[in-house]
Amino acid sequence: MSVTGNGVKPAGSPxxxxxxxxxxxxxxxxxxxxxxRDVNLSVPAGTITAVLxxxxxxxxxxxxxxxxxxxxxxxRVTFExxxxxxxxxxxxxxxxxxxxxxxxxxxxxxxxxxxxxxxGLWRKDRADAQKAxxxxxxxxEPLARRRGHLGHQLSGGERQMLxxxxxxxxxxxxxxxxxxxxxxxxxxxxxxMALLKTLRDSTGLTVLLVEQNVRSALSxxxxxxxxxxxRVVMSTEAxxxxxxxxxxxxxxxx
Amino acid sequence: xxxxxxxxIDGISRGMIYAAFALALVLIWRAARVVNFAQGAMAVVTSYxxxxxxxxxxxxxxxxxxxxVFGLLLGAAVERGxxxxxxxxxxxxxxxxxxxxxxxxxxxxGMIFGGEYQPANQxxxxxxxxxxxxxxxxxxxxxxxxxxxxxVVLLGLLFTRTAVGLRMRAAAFAPEVSRLLGVSVxxxxxxxxxxxxxxxxxxxxxxxxxxxxxxPHAMDIAFASAFTGAVVGGxxxxxxxxxxxxxxxxxxxxxxxxxxxxxxxxxxxxxLLAVLLVRPGGIFSSVRARxx
Numbered sequence: 236m237s238v239t240g241n242g243v244k245p246a247g248s249p250x251x252x253x254x255x256x257x258x259x260x261x262x263x264x265x266x267x268x269x270x271x272r273d274v275n276l277s278v279p280a281g282t283i284t285a286v287l288x289x290x291x292x293x294x295x296x297x298x299x300x301x302x303x304x305x306x307x308x309x310x311r312v313t314f315e316x317x318x319x320x321x322x323x324x325x326x327x328x329x330x331x332x333x334x335x336x337x338x339x340x341x342x343x344x345x346x347x348x349x350x351x352x353x354x355g356l357w358r359k360d361r362a363d364a365q366k367a368x369x370x371x372x373x374x375x376e377p378l379a380r381r382r383g384h385l386g387h388q389l390s391g392g393e394r395q396m397l398x399x400x401x402x403x404x405x406x407x408x409x410x411x412x413x414x415x416x417x418x419x420x421x422x423x424x425x426x427x428m429a430l431l432k433t434l435r436d437s438t439g440l441t442v443l444l445v446e447q448n449v450r451s452a453l454s455x456x457x458x459x460x461x462x463x464x465x466r467v468v469m470s471t472e473a474x475x476x477x478x479x480x481x482x483x484x485x486x487x488x489x
Numbered sequence: 490x491x492x493x494x495x496x497x498i499d500g501i502s503r504g505m506i507y508a509a510f511a512l513a514l515v516l517i518w519r520a521a522r523v524v525n526f527a528q529g530a531m532a533v534v535t536s537y538x539x540x541x542x543x544x545x546x547x548x549x550x551x552x553x554x555x556x557x558v559f560g561l562l563l564g565a566a567v568e569r570g571x572x573x574x575x576x577x578x579x580x581x582x583x584x585x586x587x588x589x590x591x592x593x594x595x596x597x598x599g600m601i602f603g604g605e606y607q608p609a610n611q612x613x614x615x616x617x618x619x620x621x622x623x624x625x626x627x628x629x630x631x632x633x634x635x636x637x638x639x640x641v642v643l644l645g646l647l648f649t650r651t652a653v654g655l656r657m658r659a660a661a662f663a664p665e666v667s668r669l670l671g672v673s674v675x676x677x678x679x680x681x682x683x684x685x686x687x688x689x690x691x692x693x694x695x696x697x698x699x700x701x702x703x704x705p706h707a708m709d710i711a712f713a714s715a716f717t718g719a720v721v722g723g724x725x726x727x728x729x730x731x732x733x734x735x736x737x738x739x740x741x742x743x744x745x746x747x748x749x750x751x752x753x754x755x756x757x758x759x760x761l762l763a764v765l766l767v768r769p770g771g772i773f774s775s776v777r778a779r780x781x
Contacts, residue, residue, distance in 0.1 A: 304665060328671040342663040345655075353659050356652050357671035401670070 255280035255409055255441040256301070261310035263300040270296040272465040274310070278409075278458075281439040283431060285456035285473060287449050287487060293465040294445040295337055298411045301443075302327055302334045314409060329357060331408035337445075338417060340398025343387035347378055347397055350386060354401035364404060371400035374430065392423040399427060403434075409441045410434075416448050424448065428455045449487050453477045461486045491623050496746035497739065502630045503699070503714075504738020505637040509692035510715030511722060511730035512641065513685040518724050520661045520681030523572065523583040529712030530591035531567070531686050532693030533598055533705060535560045539694045540609045540703055549612035556690040564686025568679045599705040611698035633695050640691055641731055644684070648727075657681060710754055714741060717761040722773050729773025 258276035262269065270293045278284045286294050299305040301312055303324045312319045314332060322330065342350055351371060355364030372379040375396040381389065389397065395415055402410060412431075416424030432455045434440040446452035453459060456473035469486055476482055483489055510528065517525045525531075535556040543552025567590065575586050613632065617624035648654035659667040660677035668674050696711050697703060718737040722729025737760060744756040764771065 302669065304668075323673075324668040325671050325673050328669065334669045336666065336669065340666060342659050342666060344662045345659060349655055349659075352652075353655060353667070353670050353672070356656060405670075 253280045254278070255315060256443065257311075257313045258301070259311045259313075261297075261300060261307055261312060263296060263305050263307045265305070269308070270305075270465050271300055271307075274462075274465075274467050276460060276467060276470070278441060278443055280408075280441050281435060282457040283435055283442040283444060283455055283473075284458040284460060285449075285452035286443060286445045286460045286462060287452065287476075288462035289488075291464075292462040294462055295413055296465075297462070298334060298413050298443065298445055299336075301411060302332065304334075304336075328405050328407070331405075332411070333402035333405050333407035333409070334411040335398045335402050335413060335415065337413035340401070341386040341389065341394045344385065346383050346385055347389070348382045350397055351378075351401055351404060354404035358405070363406070367404040367406060371403060374403075375400050391418045392420060395419055395423070395427065399430070406438075407440065409443070411443045411445075413445045414447060415444070416446065416451060424451060428452075431455055449489070492746065494623070494625065496742050498626045498630060499746075500739035500742025501735060502626075502633045502738070503696075503742055504718075504735030505633050506692050506696045506699075506734075507711065507715040507718045507738050508731040508734030509637045509640055509688055509695070510711060511719035511734040512644070512727055513689035513692065514716060514719040515722070515724060515727055515730040516644075516681055516685035516688065518719075519727075520657065520678055520685075521568075521572065521583075522577070522580075523587065524716075524724075525685065526584060526587040526712075527567070527590040527594065528685075528689050528715075529708035530594035531560070531563055532689045532708050532712075534563060534594050535686070535690035536609070536693040536697055536707070537598055537602060537703060539690070540607075540697065543610075553691075553694055556694045557687050560687035560690030561683040563690075564683040565679050567686070568682035572682070573675070573678075595705040602703070602705075604705060606701050607703040609697035609702045629698065636691065636695060640688055641727075644688070644727070647684075653680070710757070713754070713761075714738070714757050717757050717764070720761060720771055721764050723771030726771070726773040729771060732773065733771070 254277050256276070256278040258274055261274040262271050264270040274293075274297060286297060288294055296305060300307050301319070303319065303322070307320070314330065317330070319327065327334070342353065345353065351368050355368060358364040377393050378396055378400060381393065386394065386397070399412070399415060410431075415427050419427070428451055431440075431442050431444070435442060444452055444456065453473050453476055459471060459473045459476040460467055461469040461476075469482075476487070510532070513528055514525060517523055538559045539552040539556035542555045543549050546552070571586065571590065572583070575582050577583065611629045613628035615627055615629070617627050619625070648658060656667070656672045657677045657680060659670070660672050660674040661681070664674045692711075692715070693708060697707060700707060700711070714737050715734060718734035719730045720733070721736060722731070722733030724730075737757070740760055741753045741756055745753045
């Protein structure tokens with residue numbers, strides 16, 4: 236699949252050109268185990284950045300540290316110029332940051348409807364929260380048919396749709412997605428990827444996408460960041476990673 | 490036959506109170522995965538407040554209201570001031586802290602009010618209501634049934650029909666996801682403890698007139714019975730705790746009526762043991778297949 240429209244942008248001046256998320260010298264870990272080591276990252280507004288790398292490279296930990304689920308041991312994370320360390324995890328969604336965690340996005344004991352309501356509870360603009368919910372049901376048809384079903388009764392694809400859809404109800408500026416296509420049928424996975432692209436182009440959504448499926452991630456991404464053993468080992472345009480066989484061999488193993 | 494009906498009605502009344510107590514345990518278990526072994530002692534504290542104020546002001550209603558409000562505050566204080574700081578890595582930590590709190594509260598009550606039984610009067614005359622020449626039940630039985638039913642319905646509405654109820658359920662089931670969706674999980678936890686302690690306070694106020702009265706250890710047997718009810722119900726299920734509580738009340742009432750009142754504490758333990766042996770997850774525990 237080729238990137239169309241304003242998808243391919245030179246690094247440094249993509250999207251609106253402004254930096255949405257900036258990560259400086261970030262380190263974190265669990266107890267005595269250090270996972271992230273001195274990570275630097277810059278995500279321009281209105282772009283999709285794919286974070287790639289083998290299992291255990293620290294991709295999930297990177298997302299979790301960005302939203303404060305894992306406390307950083309060093310470094311800084313700024314979003315639209317504001318230091319995120321000053322905020323609690325539960326305050327971030329109000330600042331436009333939505334995080335869909337890996338495989339655990341859906342509250343299994345709640346119905347589809349309740350899960351979606353939960354996504355918009357914090358919003359003052361009730362009318363728009365309702366409108367966003369209706370949009371999610373339109374976008375993900377299967378969910379509309381299963382409104383009253385509990386989370387644990389859904390298929391893997393439906394869960395992922397629910398988790399992503401619920402994040403969209405916040406009308407986020409920055410979406411952090413952890414393995415959205417894990418365990419999904421290729422058709423559903425590409426549907427989600429296409430949706431991300433559409434959202435970027437139509438609403439200027441900034442996406443940080445952690446993905447095992449490198450090909451599908453690079454097909455929609457503007458930038459690619461490769462992590463290994465908790466460090467960023469390469470950061471470049473997605474098109475470069477896609478097209479340069481040597482780079483792919485060296486960093487991504489295919 | 491008449492005796493059977495009397496014993497049954499007495500069992501349901503006791504069971505309703507155990508159900509409220511069990512519901513309080515389940516509320517905290519669901520919110521925090523802690524069995525609140527201090528529930529009984531906390532209810533002792535709120536009950537002393539209720540009956541002392543009822544005595545002083547001659548208003549049962551005021552005493553009852555004070556117990557509920559005091560319960561809310563006490564529950565919130567216990568969570569904010571104590572349980573929040575307990576490391577949950579080892580479940581035993583919570584148990585030991587809760588037991589310590591129970592000892593502390595009952596000792597303080599004993600130091601202030603002494604260890605003698607003090608009267609806790611019910612707000613109605615004790616005359617049984619008669620129909621067809623049979624004494625069915627007292628006004629107080631009806632009051633218990635109505636109060637507990639109201640508590641159950643109100644909690645049900647709170648959890649299923651309100652935004653805060655949805656937040657509380659989400660925070661209990663998936664704290665991390667809830668935080669990412671803007672739910673203040675810590676606040677929901679405090680609220681859960683407050684609600685549970687208030688429900689426990691209601692149970693405490695209701696049960697005292699049917700027992701020997703106010704005493705620092707007045708809730709010990711009631712707590713053991715309610716705990717059994719909660720375990721029978723699966724500890725995770727509010728509906729189960731209500732059914733479990735009523736079942737335990739009935740069993741104890743039959744044992745007390747047909748065997749001997751002194752055997753009831755043992756009967757509680759026998760029921761608990763039987764349930765744990767046969768179905769350790771409780772009768773209402775959900776066994777469900779998870780998609781991997």
